Amino acid sequence: MATVGASDAIQPVRRIAHLDMDAFFASVELLRFPELRDLPVVVGGSRSGEPRELRHYVGRGVVTTATYPARAFGVHSAMGLMKAAQLCPQAILLPADFDQYRKYSRLFKEVIAEFAPSVENRGIDEVYIDFTDAEGGQEQGGRRLALTLQQAIYERTGLTCSIGVAPNKLIAKLASELNKPRGVTILYEADLATKIWPLACKKINGIGPRMNERLERLGIRTVGELARCKRDWLSEQFGANQGAWLHAVAWGWDDRPVVTHSEPVSMSRETTFERDLHAVRDRALLGTIFTRLCEQVAQDLQRHRYVGRTIGVKLRFDNFQRITRDCTIDDATDDARVIRRIAGLCLKRAPLERRLRLLGVKVTGLRQRDQAVATDAAAGDSKDLPLF
DNA sequence: TCTGGGGTCCTAGGACCC
DNA sequence: TCTGGGGTCCTAGGACCC
Numbered sequence: 001m002a003t004v005g006a007s008d009a010i011q012p013v014r015r016i017a018h019l020d021m022d023a024f025f026a027s028v029e030l031l032r033f034p035e036l037r038d039l040p041v042v043v044g045g046s047r048s049g050e051p052r053e054l055r056h057y058v059g060r061g062v063v064t065t066a067t068y069p070a071r072a073f074g075v076h077s078a079m080g081l082m083k084a085a086q087l088c089p090q091a092i093l094l095p096a097d098f099d100q101y102r103k104y105s106r107l108f109k110e111v112i113a114e115f116a117p118s119v120e121n122r123g124i125d126e127v128y129i130d131f132t133d134a135e136g137g138q139e140q141g142g143r144r145l146a147l148t149l150q151q152a153i154y155e156r157t158g159l160t161c162s163i164g165v166a167p168n169k170l171i172a173k174l175a176s177e178l179n180k181p182r183g184v185t186i187l188y189e190a191d192l193a194t195k196i197w198p199l200a201c202k203k204i205n206g207i208g209p210r211m212n213e214r215l216e217r218l219g220i221r222t223v224g225e226l227a228r229c230k231r232d233w234l235s236e237q238f239g240a241n242q243g244a245w246l247h248a249v250a251w252g253w254d255d256r257p258v259v260t261h262s263e264p265v266s267m268s269r270e271t272t273f274e275r276d277l278h279a280v281r282d283r284a285l286l287g288t289i290f291t292r293l294c295e296q297v298a299q300d301l302q303r304h305r306y307v308g309r310t311i312g313v314k315l316r317f318d319n320f321q322r323i324t325r326d327c328t329i330d331d332a333t334d335d336a337r338v339i340r341r342i343a344g345l346c347l348k349r350a351p352l353e354r355r356l357r358l359l360g361v362k363v364t365g366l367r368q369r370d371q372a373v374a375t376d377a378a379a380g381d382s383k384d385l386p387l388f
Numbered sequence: 389t390c391t392g393g394g395g396t397c398c399t400a401g402g403a404c405c406c
Numbered sequence: 407t408c409t410g411g412g413g414t415c416c417t418a419g420g421a422c423c424c
Contacts, residue, residue: 024424044392062392064424077424080390096392123395123424208422241398270393310416320391324418360393396423403416 015131015142016258017165018172019149021108022181024125025065027159028104029094040070040091044081055089057081060272064096068181101125108153108161115149120258128169130258141165141186150184170254171196173205192252197224204249214238226250263366264306268314269296270360276318279352286359293361294343298336301363305370307332308363311342315350316358325349332367339363 021027025043030036033051042054045061063084066075073088084091105124112119116137118130129149131137136145142165153161162183164175174196175185187195201223202212218237220226227250235243248254271293277286301307311333312326325346333339343361 058389060390060392064392078391080392082389083391126424206422210421239399265396266394268394272392312417322419326417328416358392362394394424396421398421399419401417403414405413405415406411 012132012138014167015137015165016167016169016172017129017131017137017142017146017149017163018169018176019112019127019129019161019163020176020180021125022160022162023065023067024104024159025096025101026067026070026094028100029097030067031158032100033094036092038069039067040073040075040088041067041094042070042075042081042084042088042091043094043096044084045093045095049095051092051094053089054081054085054091054093057085057093059274066091104157104159107157108159111152111156112149115145115152118258118260120260121262128172128258131165141188143184143186146184146186150182168252168254169256169258170205170249171252174199174203177203189252193224196252197222197227199223201226206245206249211238211242223250263368264304265366266362266364267297267300267304267306267308267366268360268362269293269300270314270358270362272316272358273356276355276357278355286356289359290343290347290361291340293359294340295336297361297363298334298339301334301366301369305368306366307334307369308367309333309365310363311339311346312362312364313343313346313350314358314360314362315356317354318357319354320357321354322358323350326362326364328365332365333363334369 026041029041029043036051042063044064045057045059059081061081063075063077063079063081065077070088070091073091075084075088075091081093101124109119109121109127112127112129116129116131116134118134120128122128131142131145134145136148139145146163146165150161150163153159160182162176162180164172164178164185164187166172166175166187167189171187175187176183178185178195200221201207201215204223207215215226220229226246229247231244231247234246237243238246271289279286309332310326310328312324314322314324316322327342327346329342339361
């Protein structure tokens with residue numbers, strides 16, 4: 001036991017919240033179509049249109065979000081819509097309306113910012129919130145502030161969310177899942193063995209299907225079973241970095257800070273064709289699509305005021321195999337014609353015998369446009385300086 | 389009638405430089 | 407002129423997340 005000094009008495013305990021909107025896209029749609037509440041509803045398939053029964057769907061879309069009644073039929077996100085239609089043909093299919101989701105995303109995040117200054121974006125429908133120094137963030141382990149946030153978000157948006165509060169992001173993320181929807185779950189370090197160890201390993205953020213399969217082959221299914229493995233043994237199985245990480249997360253250790261600001265690394269556009277296309281026979285159509293993707297990426301860069309130096313293409317073939325080719329140029333750009341020319345060179349390095357299912361264009365190595373101009377000017381100046 | 393679109397981070401080999 | 411070790415950049419692929 002460490003010596004307790006006078007200052008420790010008022011030292012706040014680190015409390016991190018994870019807030020996750022309940023069935024976000026579908027819930028936003030239900031604000032527009034309240035008569036569909038309590039029915040199985042599925043959002044997905046980007047082609048626009050009116051609500052219709054899922055049984056009539058033909059195409060390559062996937063489920064983006066399913067309401068809880070739809071989930072009862074085994075429908076879940078990332079599932080192909082054709083398969084979802086087999087499980088629940090009477091479900092109502094709504095096309096995704098990302099402008100609306102972005103609008104409600106801004107709204108609920110504005111509400112949170114009024115109560116807590118330190119918020120980390122994790123995509124359109126999730127955030128981490130540092131409760132440690134926020135008003136009420138320490139009361140009842142964070143429950144009071146969590147309930148306040150839930151209520152305020154509901155009043156201002158009509159949307160519900162689930163919140164987990166815990167000593168770190170890892171546990172908070174797991175906690176927010178435990179009582180969905182409309183749940184508030186408060187966890188402490190002492191809850192590790194009873195609340196976290198019984199969970200399946202794949203519930204941990206960062207353990208995906210591949211890692212989970214490897215773990216299962218080693219006879220490890222739950223977080224508790226993972227915690228019983230020696231760290232050195234895990235490092236032998238998974239490499240030093242991953243082994244150490246697996247050991248740490250199984251014991252609930254995570255010191256990642258809440259990151260309130262980050263710069264984008266890349267911007268990309270991609271599209272899956274309605275039918276697989278052949279590089280020669282569908283050359284004209286592919287060319288049109290390719291140019292449009294380049295223009296869209298350029299517009300995205302310009303809108304957000306970024307330029308990038310590395311331009312790449314992504315191809316997915318009819319057998320689902322994926323390849324990428326990229327090329328770095330000297331001067332960062334946001335020009336559609338430059339992007340199109342360089343991406344075209346990348347495409348020439350790719351094998352094009354198989355039919356294509358998907359084509360994508362990506363720009364990475366981003367810098368803010370104004371900074372890039374300033375830095376380039378400075379670099380230009382320095383060229384004129386003597387080396388010594 | 390399988391399997392979207394937009395991201396992040398990590399690894400690993402080779403080039404190139406000091 | 408037979409033999410280094412870092413460090414950084416570039417490219418390709420893979421795992422994972424929302």
